[in-house]
Amino acid sequence: MRPTRAALLIAATALTPALLFTAPAFATDASPATTSVTSTTPVTTTPATACPAVPSDAGTPVDEMTEDELRAAIQDILADENAGKGVLREANEALGGTVDAMRAFLETGCRTAQAEDDTVSVVRILNVATQNGDKRVIQEANDLLDARTPEALRTFLETGYALAQAEDDSVAIVRILGVATKNGDKRVIREVNETLDANTPEALSYFRWTGYRLAQAEDDSVYIVRMLTDPNISDAMYDAIQAVLDDGSPEALRQFRTVGQYEIDG
Known part of the structure; x- marks a missing residue:
């Protein structure tokens, strides 16, 4: 049946x-x-680099990292081949700045930049779905772009898009x-x-x-x-x-x- x-x-x-x-x-x-x-x-989505958890995966809170640890964490993000343009731009600016700038990037700036990259990916998906008349994808992409929630954008790219x-x-x-x-x-x-x-x-x-x-x-x-x-x-x-x-x-x-x-x- x-x-x-x-x-x-x-x-x-x-x-x-x-x-x-x-x-x-x-x-x-x-x-x-x-x-x-x-x-x-x-x-075919390959979501941009996921920003490190706060506190970091290494177990050291960002606000307790040394300058060398901050640089290493940012360089790990830059090394990811799936890093988006926004993340790469902000990461490079942070590396060229002060310790406080690097710390701010890891604590908040990376996620903001990643949300920018994820939005670009969703817009691309929406454009193709519109050409194809794919109603479920169109609906979900529009809902996401209306809400602009970083967590929802990331979840859609990682799992929701494939299901839709x-x-x-x-x-x-x-x-x-x-x-x-x-x-x-x-x-x-x-x-x-x-x-x-x-x-x-x-x-x-x-x-x-x-x-x-x-x-x-x-x-x-x-x-x-x-x-x-x-x-x-x-x-x-x-x-x-x-x-x-x-x-x-x-x-x-x-x-x-x-x-x-x-x-x-x-």
């Missing part, structure tokens, strides 16, 4: 009638979900399943079901942004080859089919199946 999938399918069907159309020749072919062609792969993106990926994949079922696209149907059975963020993301394109290309190729069996096929259509099969790219196959075949005279 797949109650979650059934609920998603009902919702997706209600939301996406505009994605479907009836093709005028050879088959009734619902238009594809647009994920693999027109959307932008979501941002997985939810949007699930909805997109169920839509793909609905269209593939109408079109009888066997490879897509099989891979969607396997992906939904796995139901991990990694599996959902892989199928939406990589696997779907390849599975759809296989089904498109089968569909186009079958067109050659039409006894009334025109010379122009035959030549166009041969050309697209010679090309063989997922994009060329998709364009021919959904658009190009209907532009061939005769």
